[in-house]
Amino acid sequence: MRERLSMNKDWLFHLGEVGGKLSSTHDVIYGQAKAGGLKGPGGLEWNDNEWDMVQLPHDWSFRLPFDREHGVADFGYKNRGIGWYRKKFVLDEQDQGKQLSIQFDGIATHATIYFNGSVIHRNFCGYTSFSFDISDRAFFGNRPNVLAVRVNAEESEGWWYEGAGIYRNCWLTKTDKLHIAERGIWVNPQKQADKLWQTNIEATVRSEYEQPVHFTVKSTILDPQQNIVGEGVSESVVEPYDQVKLQQMIELNDPQLWDIEHPHLYTLKCSVLKDGLVVDELDTAFGYRTIRICPDTGFYLNERPIKIKGTCNHQDHAGVGVALPDELHAYRIKRLKEMGSNAYRAAHHNPAPELLDACDRLGMLVMDENRNFDSSEEGLKQVENMVTRDRNHPSVVMYSLFNEEPLQGTPIGRKMFKWMKNVIRRLDPTRPVLGAMNGGVMEDEGTADIMDITGFNYMNGAYEAFRAKHPQQPLIGSETVSAFSTRGNYVYDKQQQVFDSFDEQRASWGNTVRESWKTINTHDYIMGTFVWTGFDYRGEPTPYQWPSVSTHFGIMDTCGFPKDSYYLYQAFWLEEPVLHIVSHWNWLGLEGQPIKVMTHTNCDEVAVYVNGRLFDRQSVDIYEQQTWQIPYEPGTLTMEGYRAGKLVATAHQHTTGSAARLKIEPHKSVLLGDGRDAIVVNVHAVDEQGRYVTTANNLVQFSCEGSGFIAGCGNGNPNSHEADIASSRKLFNGSLQIIVQSVHGSENITLTFSGENLPEQQLVIPVQAAVEPPYVPSARDLYINDWFVTQEPQADKPDPHAEVDLTNMNTWEKVDVSFGFRESLKNKGGYIMYRAQLAAELIQFSRLPQLMFQAISGNVEIYMNGKLQFAQMIEWNTEIALSLEPFASDEQLAIVVIIGLHPDMHTPGINGTVSVRNEKQSD
Ligand code: GAL
Numbered sequence: 001m002r003e004r005l006s007m008n009k010d011w012l013f014h015l016g017e018v019g020g021k022l023s024s025t026h027d028v029i030y031g032q033a034k035a036g037g038l039k040g041p042g043g044l045e046w047n048d049n050e051w052d053m054v055q056l057p058h059d060w061s062f063r064l065p066f067d068r069e070h071g072v073a074d075f076g077y078k079n080r081g082i083g084w085y086r087k088k089f090v091l092d093e094q095d096q097g098k099q100l101s102i103q104f105d106g107i108a109t110h111a112t113i114y115f116n117g118s119v120i121h122r123n124f125c126g127y128t129s130f131s132f133d134i135s136d137r138a139f140f141g142n143r144p145n146v147l148a149v150r151v152n153a154e155e156s157e158g159w160w161y162e163g164a165g166i167y168r169n170c171w172l173t174k175t176d177k178l179h180i181a182e183r184g185i186w187v188n189p190q191k192q193a194d195k196l197w198q199t200n201i202e203a204t205v206r207s208e209y210e211q212p213v214h215f216t217v218k219s220t221i222l223d224p225q226q227n228i229v230g231e232g233v234s235e236s237v238v239e240p241y242d243q244v245k246l247q248q249m250i251e252l253n254d255p256q257l258w259d260i261e262h263p264h265l266y267t268l269k270c271s272v273l274k275d276g277l278v279v280d281e282l283d284t285a286f287g288y289r290t291i292r293i294c295p296d297t298g299f300y301l302n303e304r305p306i307k308i309k310g311t312c313n314h315q316d317h318a319g320v321g322v323a324l325p326d327e328l329h330a331y332r333i334k335r336l337k338e339m340g341s342n343a344y345r346a347a348h349h350n351p352a353p354e355l356l357d358a359c360d361r362l363g364m365l366v367m368d369e370n371r372n373f374d375s376s377e378e379g380l381k382q383v384e385n386m387v388t389r390d391r392n393h394p395s396v397v398m399y400s401l402f403n404e405e406p407l408q409g410t411p412i413g414r415k416m417f418k419w420m421k422n423v424i425r426r427l428d429p430t431r432p433v434l435g436a437m438n439g440g441v442m443e444d445e446g447t448a449d450i451m452d453i454t455g456f457n458y459m460n461g462a463y464e465a466f467r468a469k470h471p472q473q474p475l476i477g478s479e480t481v482s483a484f485s486t487r488g489n490y491v492y493d494k495q496q497q498v499f500d501s502f503d504e505q506r507a508s509w510g511n512t513v514r515e516s517w518k519t520i521n522t523h524d525y526i527m528g529t530f531v532w533t534g535f536d537y538r539g540e541p542t543p544y545q546w547p548s549v550s551t552h553f554g555i556m557d558t559c560g561f562p563k564d565s566y567y568l569y570q571a572f573w574l575e576e577p578v579l580h581i582v583s584h585w586n587w588l589g590l591e592g593q594p595i596k597v598m599t600h601t602n603c604d605e606v607a608v609y610v611n612g613r614l615f616d617r618q619s620v621d622i623y624e625q626q627t628w629q630i631p632y633e634p635g636t637l638t639m640e641g642y643r644a645g646k647l648v649a650t651a652h653q654h655t656t657g658s659a660a661r662l663k664i665e666p667h668k669s670v671l672l673g674d675g676r677d678a679i680v681v682n683v684h685a686v687d688e689q690g691r692y693v694t695t696a697n698n699l700v701q702f703s704c705e706g707s708g709f710i711a712g713c714g715n716g717n718p719n720s721h722e723a724d725i726a727s728s729r730k731l732f733n734g735s736l737q738i739i740v741q742s743v744h745g746s747e748n749i750t751l752t753f754s755g756e757n758l759p760e761q762q763l764v765i766p767v768q769a770a771v772e773p774p775y776v777p778s779a780r781d782l783y784i785n786d787w788f789v790t791q792e793p794q795a796d797k798p799d800p801h802a803e804v805d806l807t808n809m810n811t812w813e814k815v816d817v818s819f820g821f822r823e824s825l826k827n828k829g830g831y832i833m834y835r836a837q838l839a840a841e842l843i844q845f846s847r848l849p850q851l852m853f854q855a856i857s858g859n860v861e862i863y864m865n866g867k868l869q870f871a872q873m874i875e876w877n878t879e880i881a882l883s884l885e886p887f888a889s890d891e892q893l894a895i896v897v898i899i900g901l902h903p904d905m906h907t908p909g910i911n912g913t914v915s916v917r918n919e920k921q922s923d
Contacts, residue, residue, distance in 0.1 A: 002179070002280050003774065006676075007087065007102065007147075007170035010778035012051035014041070014084040015060055031814070035118050036137075041084050042114035042148045044785045047842045048086050058085075059108070061153065061164035062321030062538065066549055066721045073545050076161040076538035080109075080153035083165055088144040088779045096140050099175045099208055101182060102147065103131040105353055106168035108322065110155045114148040117785075124378060126157055127349035127371045128385050129168070131182050135208070142854050143818045143913040144779040157371055158348065160314050161538030161550075163322030168352050172776050176279035177208040178215055178272060181243055183388040187268050187286040188430060195254040197288055199230065203270055206243040213238050216273040217246050224256060224264045257302050258287025258394040260342045263363035265394070285360060287394030293432055293453060293474045298527035301365070301397075307521065308365065308528020309573045310343030311336060311555065312479055314537040315351070318558040318714020319724045319739045321538075325678035325711070328739065330358040331667060335560045336534050337362055340573025345369065345478070345530040348403040348436075350386045359395035366395045367478070367530065369436075373402035375416040383420050387427040399424055400478065402435045404457055408447050409440020417447040436478035438509075441466050449473060453527065458482070458509045460519050467525060476527040477520055482510030484543075484552040487563040487716050488694050488733025490583050490596065497544040497719055499552050501564035501582055502598050502627070507542060507553075513565050517572050518623040531569075535560060536718060550718040557716025559737040561682070567600040571622065578602050579641035579649035584694045586655055587632045594629035601625070603641030603649060611635040659685035659696035659731075662753055664763045666740075673707045674770035675744035681751065681763075685734045694734040700755035701728040702738055707745030707767045713738040740765070744772040781852075782843070782916040784836050784895070788812040793830035793901055800863045800896045804835065817914060820855070821907040834897040834910055840887055847918035849884040851895070855912030856880060859900030865893060877911050884916065 018041045031037040040046065061078045071077030091100070104111070108126035112119060116139065121132040139145050153164030184204035189197050199221060207213050214237050221230035230250040238244045256264035265285045272280040292300040299306050315322045317332065329352060336344065343365040346355070350368060359366050368390050370383050383401070390396050401420050407413030421433050432452030441448040441462060448454045449470055455478030456463065463475065483506040486498040492505065499505045503512045510532070511519075520529045536554030550558055555565050567580035582598035599606050599620055606626060607617040610633055620626050630637070634655040641649035667680040685696035704710045712724045715732035722729055729736045740749060746769035754760040790798070791813045804812070815822070817834075825832065843849050851864075855877040862870040862882065869882055887893065901908045 001176075001278070002282060003174045005172045005174070006773055006775040007172050008056035009775050011054050011056060011058070011085045011087045011166070012048040013054040013058065013060070013165075014048070014051045015081065017082050018084055036116055038114060038117045038119070041086065042112070042117075042119070042150060044117045044146050044783060045842065046086065046148075047839065049842065049844050051086070056170055057167050057323035057325070058165045059163040059167040059321035059323035061161070062316070063725055065723075068546050073541055074159045074539050075156070076541075076549050077546060078161065078538070080156070080162075080164045082154060083151045085149040085151070085166055087147045088781070089147070089776045090142065090144050090779050091138055091140050093141050095138070095174060097177065098135065099133065099177055099179055100135045100138055101131050101133045101173050103129065103171040103173065104166065104168070105129045105170065107149065107151055107166050108153055108163045109157055110152040112150045114146070114150070116145055125371055125382050126162055127351075128382055129350075129353065129389055130385065139818065141913070142781070142915070144781050144783055144915075160540045161316050161322070163316065165323070167321070167323040169354070176274075178213050178238070178274050179206055179280040180204065180270060180272060180282050181206040185268065185270055185282060185284045185392065187284055187392055189252075189286065189288045191288075191290050197252045197255055199250040199252055199268075201232065201248040201250065201268065201270070202245060203248065204243055204245045205236070205238055205272055207238040208241055210240050212240065213274060217248070218271045218273060219248050219250060220269040220271070221250055221252065222267040222269060224266065226267075229255075252288070255288040258289040258360075259302055260306070260363040260365065263287065263361060263394070265360060284392050285357070286392050287360065289394050291397050291431070293527065295472050295474045295525060297524050298474070306342065306365075306528075308343045308476065308530070309341050309569075310345055310365070310367070310528060310530040311341055311534030312345040312347035312530045312532050313534045314347060315349070316538050316558070317535070317560070318716065318737055319712025321724075324352070325739070325741055326354040326676065327678040328680065329355040330362065331680050332535065332560055333358045333362050333364050335556060335562075337364060339555065339562075339566055339569050341534070341569070343367065343528065343530065344534075345400070347479070347530075347533070350390070353389065356390060356393045356395060360393050364395055365397045366393070367398050367400050368396045369400040369403065370420070373405045373407070373416065373420075375419040380420065380423050383423045384427060387424055391428045391431075396431065398432045398434060398453065400434050400436055400455065403479075404436060404438040408435060408437050409443035411445040413440070413447050414445055414450060417450060421450070432474070434476065434478065442469060455479075458511070460511060460516065463519070463523065463526060474527060475525060477516070477529040479532050480511065480516045480520070480529045481513055481531045482507035482553055483512050483565065485563050485565055486552055486718065487557045487561055488584070497548050502596065503565060503568060503625075513568050514623050514625065521572070531555065536716065541718060547719050547721065549721065552718055557718075559682075559714045559716045559735070560680075561716050561735050561737070564600060568625070571600050571602040574602070577641055577643060577648040579606070579639055579651045581637060581639050581651050581653045583653065585635075585637045585653035586693070586695045588634065588655070590632045591634065592631050595632045596627065597630050597637065598627045599625050599639065601641050601649070603643055605642040605645070607640040607642070609638040609640070612638075654691050656691045656693045657687035657689070659693045659698055659758060660688045661686060661759060662700065662755070662761055663690070663692070664751065664753065664761065666763070666765055670766050670768045671708060671740065671742050671749060672770040673742055673744060673746045673767045675742055675772045677742040677770075678711065679740045679765060681738045681740055683731070683736050683738065683753065685731055692734055696731050696734045698756040698758055699728055699730050700736060700753055700758065703727060703752050704740060704749060705752075706747040706749035708740045708742050708749045708765075711739045711741040742767070780918055784838055784914045784916070785816070787815050787817050787834055787836045787910070787914070789815045789834045790832050793825070793828045793832050795830050797831050797900070798833045798898060800833070800861070800898060801866055817910040818912060821911045822909055825901060825909050827903045828901045829903055830901055832899050832901065832909065834899075836895045836914070838893040838895070838916070840891045840893060843884060843893070843916055844918055845884070845886040849916050849918050850881045851884055852915050852917050853880045853910060853912070854914070856897075856910050858905055858908030859902075861898045863896040863898075865891070875906070877907055881917075
């Protein structure tokens with residue numbers, strides 16, 4: 001049966017290129033040209049003893065110091081470079097004959113993957129998920145497999161922080177030889193008359209059997225409550241090493257629809273049977289929903305008109321770079337939902353699968369975007385990759401093929417777009433395709449009119465003219481706003497490189513939040529908006545540069561702490577009354593001075609009180625909001641919001657005392673001890689009376705004990721150069737965040753905080769014991785691959801000390817001893833000799849190494865560096881272990897094994913793996 005195992009654990013990592021120049025002797029060059037013979041860090045043997053052990057997802061870039069001199073502003077002043085990863089792992093003998101594949105969900109940016117001494121895959125986009133088969137090249141039993149990855153993150157694809165390394169999850173999948181192909185399930189429910197739905201299923205079944213196989217595919221649909229609500233069965237025959245695509249259709253009456261409010265998810269359980277037995281089974285989540293677009297009235301979900309209230313987002317988060325634990329994707333989507341947002345543009349990339357899972361579960365529409373505008377074979381492959389991976393997600397409602405491409409308004413761009421769109425059409429005709437344009441929309445021979453929706457990035461002034469020219473062309477604000485604000489800051493200060501929070505500053509090509517939403521909301525034909533951006537992100541610190549290292553565009557900062565505009569969107573996007581006061585009330589020293597204060601509200605009238613005295617009462621135009629200059633007076637500033645004369649909301653700002661302690665708010669009450677879960681812990685300064693002190697900037701120390709560790713921290717300050725992997729951080733305008741990552745165990749987590757003028761405080765987060773999802777452990781054995789053997793037995797016992805010429809291929813034969821007994825030695829007499837060399841630096845002497853022969857027999861003598869270490873007549877294959885003594889680090893360990901043969905012997909020779917094993921194994 002199918003197994004999906006995490007490959008995230010215990011990789012060895014080296015930052016920077018390794019290897020230097022390899023020896024160019026004939027035997028190295030010759031051997032390297034052969035399958036499995038690769039030398040260097042991608043090969044089987046490499047000294048990775050000193051490499052760091054890391055866990056995936058892993059992003060090395062944000063861990064590096066900020067570098068003004070060499071760093072690029074767009075990349076957040078972090079260097080990228082080259083990195084190497086290696087993971088050794090064993091596969092059970094019982095895995096022989098299974099189909100084995102490795103999936104990488106994302107590596108930034110260019111990756112070369114090596115498996116057991118050969119290049120097995122190359123990938124050229126940092127946002128693409130890819131997989132490859134390793135069945136034919138895998139070793140089973142004791143001999144470890146070596147998966148190595150060279151990441152060239154010098155190659156960039158964006159103008160923002162992209163991270164570097166294996167920053168998404170990695171998996172090993174084991175299936176029967178008859179199995180559902182990679183991405184072989186497509187569920188495409190289509191609504192028929194009234195409430196009747198056809199669930200169209202496409203199942204691709206592959207076989208690596210040597211004979212044709214007759215098989216059955218059984219599809220079962222489970223509703224959100226896990227009841228079986230539909231079934232379909234079909235049969236077919238698949239030829240050897242081939243695949244068959246089966247179509248099934250299961251009718252369902254009145255399913256629970258997937259909607260943004262009620263994201264009902266169904267499960268398709270697809271089973272493949274051979275000779276009546278289930279040999280493979282795969283669950284796919286999907287949803288029943290319709291989408292429709294209308295040039296006049298926009299987007300319809302389940303025939304309900306929905307104004308798209310979206311945000312554009314890059315991938316990174318405070319503390320973790322782009323290597324987000326799965327839970328953090330959900331955290332971010334929830335913050336956006338709470339703001340009233342219903343759509344997410346993965347700008348400008350194909351997102352992590354877990355992000356789409358979160359959008360499915362939480363009810364968030366997604367614009368799935370391709371990274372590279374490229375119609376070459378590689379470019380089309382990237383488009384195909386996006387669609388075959390994502391088309392089962394009900395949340396994905398549109399595909400974007402490009403963002404702001406200089407060719408967008410040209411005949412070449414037009415042809416490219418058509419080619420790319422055709423790939424989508426072929427694989428998924430159900431979703432509209434667009435491009436996000438920042439010009440060229442009026443060109444006759446450009447791309448604007450061959451899109452299903454024309455994406456406008458900014459260009460507010462061009463909507464009308466375009467509409468007049470193309471009245472039938474649906475139109476969306478694929479990117480809007482680009483307003484600037486700094487969380488918790490109310491004074492615009494160019495010197496300090498901060499913005500205020502009154503929705504006034506914006507990029508020259510952008511609009512304020514209010515201007516943009518007014519235009520979009522008052523034009524039915526504009527399908528909606530994707531605001532640049534939901535969250536601040538590292539890099540592109542527009543308009544500032546150093547010391548600013550991340551943007552000021554976000555509605556939230558890099559931690560997901562809301563800026564004031566968050567409440568403005570709530571006012572625009574939520575029905576319920578929203579009333580928020582823009583400004584704190586801690587202006588000590590400015591008594592009597594006018595202080596700018598603003599509303600973010602959807603109430604139609606607001607009254608303002610200073611220390612209980614009515615200051616003003618005004619009606620509020622939602623698109624304008626209200627602003628006052630209020631003479632400062634310590635105490636309490638209160639606003640009351642009215643709808644149709646009725647008090648519906650109240651808000652306060654207090655003059656607080658200084659920070660007296662911390663309010664520690666984990667985003668959920670329990671952490672699972674499964675080694676995967678994560679918890680976001682938000683930390684805020686409060687005064688003696690427990691009121692938030694949004695002006696506090698104290699330095700806070702923290703530590704963590706129990707079944708978890710602090711994966712990283714942040715405070716959302718775009719100008720901070722503090723490290724994210726740290727045990728202290730300054731509050732930024734009252735807040736900081738740490739991300740606690742679970743390790744497998746059940747010991748409750750105790751977080752201890754202390755800080756400047758703050759008492760020590762602890763918070764215990766209960767850890768709930770949980771099964772660790774299955775994973776592939778890493779092996780530490782060092783396999784000795786380089787064995788040479790004398791080709792023919794010789795009558796006289798060879799001299800173990802004699803100088804030998806291993807390049808003489810007529811005397812010496814390279815042999816892979818792990819494949820067992822060599823039939824050529826049957827019924828022979830005389831002697832054979834084996835030789836292998838191992839560099840001393842490969843061995844960790846601190847860990848009591850042993851030289852292990854997994855299976856050896858005959859009249860055995862083993863010499864190490866010329867010294868006889870073992871001599872024994874062994875009748876049956878036996879495992880032996882010899883202690884390895886330290887020797888000079890520049891030396892080679894030369895192993896010579898002489899085996900005396902006799903025609904009566906069963907299986908003389910080295911008949912199994914030889915490895916250096918250290919006593920202390922990793923878990
Ligand atoms: C857009 C671009 C985004 C970002 C933004 C900043 O032109 O698509 O990636 O650079 O500007 O305003």
